[in-house]
Structures are given as structure tokens and as C-alpha cells.
Amino acid sequence: MAAASPPPQPPSTSKSSNKRGKRRRPQQDPVLEGIDSLPWKSSLPEAEEGDPFSVFAGVNDFEGGFLSLEEVDELDYGLSIPQPEKKSKSKKQKRDPAADGAGGSVEDKKAVEKKKKKMKKGKQKNGKLTDTNEPERNEAGTVDSDSNGDTKEDSVDETEFYAWNELRLHPMLMKSIHRLGFKEPTRIQKACIPAAAHQGKDVIGAAETGSGKTLAFGLPILQRLLEERDKADKLLDDKGDDANKYAPTGVLRALIITPTRELAVQVTDHIKEAAKGINVRVVAIVGGMSTEKQERLLRGRPEIIVGTPGRLWELMSGGEEHLVELHSLSFFVLDEADRMIENGHFREVQSIIDMLPMSSTSTIDQSQESQSCVTETSLQRKKRQTFVFSATLALSADFRKKLKRGSVNSKQAVSADLNSIETLAERAGMRANVAIVDLTNASVLASNLSESFVEYVNDNQAISIMFDQFLSALEFCFMYFLVNLWQFV
């Protein structure tokens, strides 16, 4: 018997990294030889002998290694793969310049600038109100907000923004507005912000799509968080650590529900833009994204969450800690409430609302109903504001009366008719002194009609015309009577 030939030895790896990418193939196959002759580059770092990383990366052409089998989501798992220091010039130039950000060559930076300008132009063409400094999205569809956000403030002429003065927004928010280049508040913002931010009222706001509703509720939320921080800072000397309770951190402060994923991401980005430079975390929780990733985001304990009803309810009913600790929730917002109802999200929204801590009288019932929800005092409940925004609105004449009766009573009363914005508002515990701002075409038309009627009645000339017409009619009747007198006789 012939002696068994020794197993083929793997080639040395220390000589050339270029060899790594090549698999050994039968030399006689010309096609494969051609493929092998291509200038393959290794996607993995060169393995050193004795390097424990080699186990994963593979030390040679035969072993492969785990990491060569699949793409590793570096961002998700926090795994950083060391890159070889040397990079060929041609590879650099091929990279997407927009992905490079701050680093990169001068050419790259120029390309980024060009791309940004192009994007801005495209957006402005889309009409409606335009955001002059709209941020770029990251791979998750949200905006990377940096901590300073100071881009344009230095060159801002503040007098151009005087229209915002009457809204008395926090200086940090005014900085954001300067940066965004919004010279004046939109009508819905002008009407809603004073009631929501300074009078602490609930708000029902209705205005057409693209009218600036997001900031109409977004700015009051940020305003309150900033005011609380200022207060806590002032009290720090007197009260020490106790001052922190005026500005609780690490708890959910605002829950915003939107009917679609796209809208949730859009609202998140918009609020993030306004919150740039303010240490407030805003996170989108929507269907279609990995649950693990969202759970990770929630572990960061963001103050503001924008989400779609389905995914939010899935996490809440599963007892997700950050989402069920609602004792410090100060804002509950239903955005595009009309679409929420149309899209058949009613049950989920209703379930979420039922998790919210309610009035002091119902606190016990409520805590029994929703197992994992932390209860609160009536004082805290008073502090929660409810905002309902919509593009259309139809409220019944006795809406305020219904609210006065209270959400606890109405809970049973409305259960039969679930399908209306009113019902959602009532159920969410909206207060009777709610500010109702209806700027929809229907309401504008109605008010215009009544105005013209009032004008007509008050106008002397119009009255005299009516009187003349009345006399002519009387005259006509009299003549008719005379002409036909013989018949009467």
C-alpha cells in the first residue's frame, strides 16, 4: 500500500493580502483562471499569526472565517471591523460622497455640497412651505441631529423674525427657527402656540395639509421641556437634587401618534430639527423596522416618541418598560386624526389611550384595567395636555358639554360609537376648556358667509333697497286689485 500523501498545506498568509481573495482552482480551466487574474482585493484585514480575530476573519484561503460569510451590520451590533490602513486612490473616488460627511477629501466635500444643493433645489420645487435647511436622512429614515446645530445663527438678522415675538418662544427655539429660516409662524402655529405653550390648554387644530401643523404642537412640547429645565436649574441651589423633579429625565414626556410610518418619520425629523442643540431625544417607533432595533432605541429612554398605532400598541401590550411608564407623560398627540380613523387604526389607538393614566377618581380602576401602567396623582394628570390635529374637522355642537361631563362617564357612553375624532378626544381625557382652532376651508367658508350676511343687514343702502322692493310689490298688488275690481264687485 502506498503511503498516504500529506494533506495540502495552506499557503502562507503573511506574504501578500492579494492572494487571500483568490480561491485555488484547477489550473487547466481558462475561465476560472481569467476570473482569478482579476485584481481582487480582500475585504478583510490582513490576519497576523496568533491574532485571535483571525478565527472570525479566516486566516487563509481555505478556512474562510465567519465574517466572510455574511454582511455584518456594524451599526446594529456595535462591532467595529478594523480596516487596513492603506486604501487605493481609485477606491476612494468611487465612494458615495454623500455618505462621507465631515471626513473625506476636498473633492468629496465638494461633491457633498453639490449633492446637498441639488436636494434643496428639488425640495423647493415640490411647492408648499419649504424647509430651507432640511436635514439629510440616515439609513433608518431619521435625521442625525448633532448637538450644536449652530450653522446659520451668526449671520441671522433677527429683526426679520419679529413676527414670532408675540409667541414668546424660548431663545433656544428661536435659534432653531432662525436656522430653519421660517420668517413668520403659519396661521395654525400662530393660533395654537399661545394656547398650548402659555395657557397650558388642550388643542384641537384643523388646517390643510402642509400648513405647518407639526410645529404647531412640536414647539409647545419643546417649550415646556425647556421651561422645566430652566426652572430646575434655578432651583438647584435651593433644593439641590430635589430640583430635578421639575424636569424629569429618562422618562417619556410626549407620545405622538400618526396614522402612517412615513408621517411618523417625517414628524420625527421635523421635531428633531427644531430640537437641534437642545438635549431632547426624539425617536420614531413604526412598523416595518426591526423590533430589536426599536427596543434598543427605547432603552435610550427618549423624551419624545412618534409612532404608528400598530407598532406602539404591540410594544405597549408587551409591557415595554419605557412605553408603559406613563406617569410623567405631559403630552398626548394625535396627528392627522382624520386619517387615523379612516385607516382603521381606531381600536389600537383606543387601546393606547386606555393605557394613559386618567383622572384621580378613575386612577384605581385604571390601574386595574392596565396591568403595567404606573398610576399618577391628579396633579400630574392636570399637567398632561392633549393635542388633536387633523386636516378635516366636524365637531358636534355639544362637544364641550360632552367634555365637561368627563371622560370617565363618556367612556361607557361613547363605546357604541367609536368612529370619530370627538370620541378619541374625549377618551384621551381632553378638557372642556380646549382651544379649538379650525382653519379648514369649510369653516372659513362658513364664517365668510355669515360675515357677508351681517354686512348686508347692517348696510343702510341694502335696507332701503329691500324697502323699495317691498313698496313695489305692494303697488303691484294694489294695481292688480283695481284692474280686477269689477270681478270682486
Ligand SMILES: Nc1ncnc2c1ncn2[C@@H]1O[C@H](COP(=O)(O)OP(=O)(O)OP(=O)(O)O)[C@@H](O)[C@H]1O
Ligand atoms: N413657519 C413656517 N414657515 C415656513 N415653513 C414652515 C413653517 N412651519 C413649517 N414649515 C414647513 O412647512 C412644511 C409643512 O409643514 P408640516 O409638515 O408641519 O405641515 P402639516 O400641516 O403637518 O402637513 P401634513 O398634514 O402633511 O402633516 C414643512 O416642510 C415645514 O418645514
